Amino acid sequence: MTQVLVLAEGQTEETFLKEVVAPYLHPFGVSLAITVLKTKRVVNAPDFKGGISSYSQLQRDLRLLLANKHSFPVTTMIDFYGLPSESPGIKDMPVGDCYTKVAHVERNIEKDFNDRRLHVYLELHEFEAFAFVDPKLLLQLYPSEEAAIKKLSAVRAAHETPEHINLGAETAPSKRIVKELKRYKKAIDGPSLAVELGVDMLCRSCKHFGEWIAWLKSLELSNAS
Numbered sequence: 001m002t003q004v005l006v007l008a009e010g011q012t013e014e015t016f017l018k019e020v021v022a023p024y025l026h027p028f029g030v031s032l033a034i035t036v037l038k039t040k041r042v043v044n045a046p047d048f049k050g051g052i053s054s055y056s057q058l059q060r061d062l063r064l065l066l067a068n069k070h071s072f073p074v075t076t077m078i079d080f081y082g083l084p085s086e087s088p089g090i091k092d093m094p095v096g097d098c099y100t101k102v103a104h105v106e107r108n109i110e111k112d113f114n115d116r117r118l119h120v121y122l123e124l125h126e127f128e129a130f131a132f133v134d135p136k137l138l139l140q141l142y143p144s145e146e147a148a149i150k151k152l153s154a155v156r157a158a159h160e161t162p163e164h165i166n167l168g169a170e171t172a173p174s175k176r177i178v179k180e181l182k183r184y185k186k187a188i189d190g191p192s193l194a195v196e197l198g199v200d201m202l203c204r205s206c207k208h209f210g211e212w213i214a215w216l217k218s219l220e221l222s223n224a225s
Contacts (some may be wrong), residue, residue: 131162
């Protein structure tokens, strides 16, 4: 069994990794040890967890994971949307589609650490993109919100993939969902939808996420060779 250390942005990602991704990877010989990004460390009190406001936070927590005396692979599940502007690769992002841009930033963050164990994964554009894989599933959570969910389905139909749904701060996936479904609970409803969809469906609908899962699945094979 290959253990992978994962730095997750918040509670939603942590729940998703524990309840959806970890069970999926287990038959492939891969286990996940999940750490939630700490936004503030407090002496003699619990740390604040979730969210990222500066690149130094990400640097600090990744360095702690990479300092582990065992040679574990380290990866991330951090939102691309809202990544601090001082993050490597942000200011010189190339012209191109979302996949070209996110890959550029991921590789630049990896270069900043210069550690072959690190494989950066940034969610395109945030966790709520997964809800757009099949918005009709939201009816299971909100059966009286058919009109709102119809609008969300139209948003999905207007974009090539769920990972393309982001045209700026006011049109990020989460803001689109909350605008129509004000009772939407990110930390609860998001992982519930992901369970219904399953990892394979998410991979087929979300290319960048699928590539990350393929890398995770390959780790046991690479270690065995």
